[in-house]
Amino acid sequence: MDGVVAKYVSQKISKTRWRPVSHTTLQQPEIFATGSWDNEDNKISIWSIGSNGVPAMEDEFEGDPQLVCELRHDGDVLDLQTLSVSQSWARAHHYPSDNAPCTGVVCNSPEIVTVGEDGRIITFRADHETVTRIIDNADSSTIHAVTYLKTSEILTVNSIGQLKLWDLRQQGNSPSQILSLSGDRVPLHCVGRHPNQQHIVATGGQDGMLCVWDVRQGNTPFSLMEAHSAEMWEVHFHPTNPDHLFTCSEDGSLLHWETSSQDTPSFLQGGRNNSMMSRSAMAPAGGNQSIISAWLNGDSSKGRLETTHMLPSQTLSVNSLDVLGQCLVCGTDGEAIFVNGQVPV
Amino acid sequence: MEEVDVEPAVTNIPAAGQGKHLGFAWGPGGILVYETHHQPKEAKGPGSPYIHEVRKDEDIYSPILRKLFNESHHIFVGLQTIRDELPSKNKKPQFVSVSKNYRSIIRACMEELHFCASDHPSNLIWNLCEVLFIDAAPAGSLLLHLLDWVRLHKADVDEKTREVLQSESPAEHHNYWDVVVSYVLQGRLEEARQMLVKQANIQPAARNMYKLMDTLLSKMPFYNPSGTQTLTEFDVKWRHWHEEVDRCLQDNSFASSQHLETICKILAGDEDTLLEQKDLLSTWYHFLVTRLLYCHPTVKPTELHYYAQSCLTMFLETSAPEPLDSILLAAFEFDIHQVIKDCSIALNNWWFVAHLTDLLDHCNLLQSHNLHFGSNLREFLLLEYASGLFTHHSLWQLAVDYFDHCPEFGHVYLELQIERVSLDTERKALKVLRICEQRQMSEQVRSICKIMAMRALKNNRLGSALSWSIRAKDAAFATLISERFLQDYCSKGTFSDLDLIDNLGPAMLLSDRLTFLGKYREFHKLYGEKRFTEAAKLLLSLMMAKIAPRSFWMTLLTDALPLLEQKEVLQLWYIVTHQIPQNIFPIQDEDIEVTKVELLRLALARNLAMAIVKEGTVEA
Known part of the structure; x- marks a missing residue:
């Protein structure tokens, strides 16, 4: 495939993240971090694909990622986030006192929120040594992922198929709202938030279905799409072009979803038949709203959603992806990282 | 018991000194060895507190080879899908390209391990197997493939050439003639001619002689498998050229230059001259290919073993053949099983034999052979390799696909192995x-x-x-x-x-x-x-369905107490109230506070009374 660079790194990759670049410059990201899992010694490694330091190569998009530095890490790396201010890698992974695996971390500088298999939500501040707050028994099952909705609101997904909204300003130990697919108890593994419209989130779970939710509107997801044949591990909206969405899965595929806001007929690209079900019974609230996300008015019958496979055929799980600008990086259980510098967004 | 093919290697267990006895047990992926006493009575002092793990497939733990395992896994899975899609005729090019992919991974890994990649035995053997078994080139093209094989694995000529050409006057460099002769030995005549031009230029007096040699070299025919020429036509043409070379020798055309004379003798296929170049040939298989090139260019696959055997004896004379030599010889003899067997012994990993065997099996080359244990050879080797992977804390995921493609025992192996994966x-x-x-x-x-x-x-x-x-x-x-x-x-x-x-x-x-x-x-x-009616109904049905644990009955009834007084549900309770006391009796046997039961009885009685009264009222 064009623009895809693969590198075998002798460790199973569980997370990949770009170092953020400033939005004002049109710079492409150059540095990313990877975390490994299931090794005797797990590592967090920082890689560079840029030309700084490395003599420039002929290619427009320099080839092989070069290892910048790596750090030993006890235990599997399950989640990584960047602190956008200091651009350092702080406490990417935290074990609560009883050594329950921590499954997710999210930060909104200087606040950091982690969630774990013990069903706790813990908040930290990057500049403080102590824990800011612990919500015990936030969930009776494992919390798999967490994301910020607003400055003080977070959303978690758990292993019994629920989305829980938490208002961090409120003291109690109960969520402000619980959403779930009625009847289904399919574990959810990942959540991605729309970069501009904070009420829109996408989730993916064990059955590989992609759900788009409007958290303001109650209990049913806006649309349900059959995406993968096994666990979906991560879902990301493109940070600057949210009509594009990326998902990766245990079945070894990485999908690029594109919904076009213009009313032009388009044809399914790539060799994929995606069957879609839409349960968008409700019309979007507030008809006078000027911008309605393409994800919410997505009418499946018009086939305005396109999906494309981003990776050459491969059999082992794609555990993580991150996309920034035109660059996409993903890591697999096949111990390879793929960098694509020409994502069509 | 069967005889062993080679003496088993001795592994020394550190800390197990003299006079100590060792016990062992089969552990995950290897043997667990511990110090023990011969007889219980002998126990004197404390023994060694260590348990040693003896692993057989140590290559699995190399971080660089992990890339090899992961990349080849990908190719392996791809290969398994080729099987049924195409008619067998179209499969061959696919198998050859799979084989080339495997080799390119081997090469990349060996380079990273800082071996001389092209010289590494696994690459050499695989390449030869590819030429002989997978590609199965017929007479004519067979020699061309073998030439490619030798050129690829004898790449030091190019290094020498660079050295010579970079010097101030290449023609006078001490390695100059070595390079020219090496080129001729490898059949790279075009390059040899280019080098000779340099010599000719500084020896204007001998120009004619050089020109003659140049003509000889340029006229040597090579078989072109894609052309229209038949093998017989080529053979005639080649014989014609060979006679010309012979004539030059008889005429003593090159008598004035010792080097050109040598080259001419090589072209004529003179065995003694070839053997004089032992240093440049360096291996018996290079000698074999050169000899074939200048004596029997239309060699058939079936004749190979004869030449191989004689070349080996001629070249090595008295020294004993190395394991690599026997493997290559077995390959030239088309004894695939011997190749696989020898490779299993000589190479210290299962990767090579497992993948090679699998590929050869796909080419239908292994059909006739069945082991007297387990399934067939392919499956046996794949199972060994995959079991090795499973003992690795991280590579176990790869092994799953290998087990999947072992029809007979793969599933059982997977079942046994997967239970040992630790779930962190x-x-x-x-x-x-x-x-x-x-x-x-x-x-x-x-x-x-x-x-x-x-x-x-x-x-x-x-x-x-x-x-x-x-x-x-x-x-x-x-x-x-x-x-x-x-x-x-x-x-x-x-x-x-x-x-x-x-x-x-x-x-x-x-x-x-x-x-x-x-x-x-x-x-x-x-x-x-506050939906009491529904609540009461539910509670009743719970009681009637008898799915509540007996120890929980008291709690249920206590929950029922307030509902008994609810006006809206009186009717309902009445229908079944008389059943409740029966259900309470068993509870009484147990050790429960009497007052609570009394209270319940009272409540139930009141409820019954009220219900009767109410029912009467309604009917009236």
Whole structure:
């Protein structure tokens, strides 16, 4: 495939993240971090694909990622986030006192929120040594992922198929709202938030279905799409072009979803038949709203959603992806990282 | 017992000194060795506290070779899908390209390991197998392939050439003639001619002689498999050229230059001259290919073994052949099984033989051979390789696909091995679970879920434990956990993990106790919402269905107390009230406060009375 660079790194990759670049410059990201899992010694490694330091190569998009530095890490790396201010890698992974695996971390500088298999939500501040707050028994099952909705609101997904909204300003130990697919108890593994419209989130779970939710509107997801044949591990909206969405899965595929806001007929690209079900019974609230996300008015019958496979055929799980600008990086259980510098967004 | 082919290697166990006795047990992936005493009585002092693990496939632990394993896994899986899609005629190019892919991975890894990549035995052997077995080139093209093979693995000529050409006057460099002769030996005549031009230029007097040599070299015919020329035509042409070379020798055309004379003799295929170039040839198989090139360019595959054997004897004279020599010789003899066997012994990993055998099996080259143990050779080697992978803490995922493609024993191996994967996190458990579920390994699915449920229970995570047991459809365990929930309720008065219990859905039907838990919680919810009629109905049906644990009856009845006084539900209660006392009697046997029972009786009696009165009123 064009623009895809693969590198075998002798460790199973569980997370990949770009170092953020400033939005004002049109710079492409150059540095990313990877975390490994299931090794005797797990590592967090920082890689560079840029030309700084490395003599420039002929290619427009320099080839092989070069290892910048790596750090030993006890235990599997399950989640990584960047602190956008200091651009350092702080406490990417935290074990609560009883050594329950921590499954997710999210930060909104200087606040950091982690969630774990013990069903706790813990908040930290990057500049403080102590824990800011612990919500015990936030969930009776494992919390798999967490994301910020607003400055003080977070959303978690758990292993019994629920989305829980938490208002961090409120003291109690109960969520402000619980959403779930009625009847289904399919574990959810990942959540991605729309970069501009904070009420829109996408989730993916064990059955590989992609759900788009409007958290303001109650209990049913806006649309349900059959995406993968096994666990979906991560879902990301493109940070600057949210009509594009990326998902990766245990079945070894990485999908690029594109919904076009213009009313032009388009044809399914790539060799994929995606069957879609839409349960968008409700019309979007507030008809006078000027911008309605393409994800919410997505009418499946018009086939305005396109999906494309981003990776050459491969059999082992794609555990993580991150996309920034035109660059996409993903890591697999096949111990390879793929960098694509020409994502069509 | 069968005889062993080679003496087994001796592995010294450190710290096991003289006079110590060793015991052993089969452990995961190897042998566990420990110090022991010959007889119990001998126990004197404390022995060595260590257990040594003896592993047989040490290459698995090399970080660079992990790339080899991962990349080849990809190719392996791809190869398995080729099998049925195409008619066998079109498969050959595919198999050759698969083989080339394997080799390019070997090369990349060897380069990273700082070996001289092209010289590495595994690459050399694989390449020869590719030429002889997979590509199975017919006479004519066979020699061309063999030439390519030798050129690829004897690349030091190019290095020497660079050295010569970079010097101030190449023609006078001390390696100059070595380079020219090497080129001729490898049949790279074009390059040889270019080098000779340099010499000719500084020796104007000998120009004619050089010109003659140049003509000889340029006229040598090479078989062109894609052309229209038949092999016989080529043979005639080649014989013609050969006679010309012979004539030059007889005429002593090159008598004035010792080097050109040598080259001419090589062209004529003179064995003694060839053997004089031992240093440049360096190996007997190079000698073989050169000899074929200048004596028997139309050699048939079936004749190869004869020339190979004689070249080996001529070249090595008295020294004993190395393992590599025997492997290559076996290949030239088309004895595939000997090649695989010798490789298994000589190379210290299973990767090579497993993948090579698999590829050869796909080319239908191994059919006739069956082992007297296990399945066939391919499966045996794949199983060994994959079992080795499974002992690795991280590479076990790769092994799964290998097991999948072993039709006879793969599934059993996978079942046994997958249970040994340690489940550190839920993420890992989910991955293992997915592997098992995809392959309908219900026994393993149950055991994984049980492990996770037990762990959650130990950590007092009832919700998680319940989720896991629901996933495993483990009714007994779900009952146990439901019991714990009810106990917690009895002692605390409130339910924990409401988010889970309220959303059980159809999963509730897994066990009676779980159904009761879910329904009982529903009762509380209805009660809380002041929907008393429905609450009472639900409570009644719970009592009538007898799914409540007996120890819980008191609590249920106590819950019923306030409802007995509810006007709206009197009617309902009446219908069944008379049944309740019967149900209470068994409770009385147990050690319960008498006052509570008395209170209940009173309440029930009042309820009965009120109901009768009310019923009478309505009817009137």
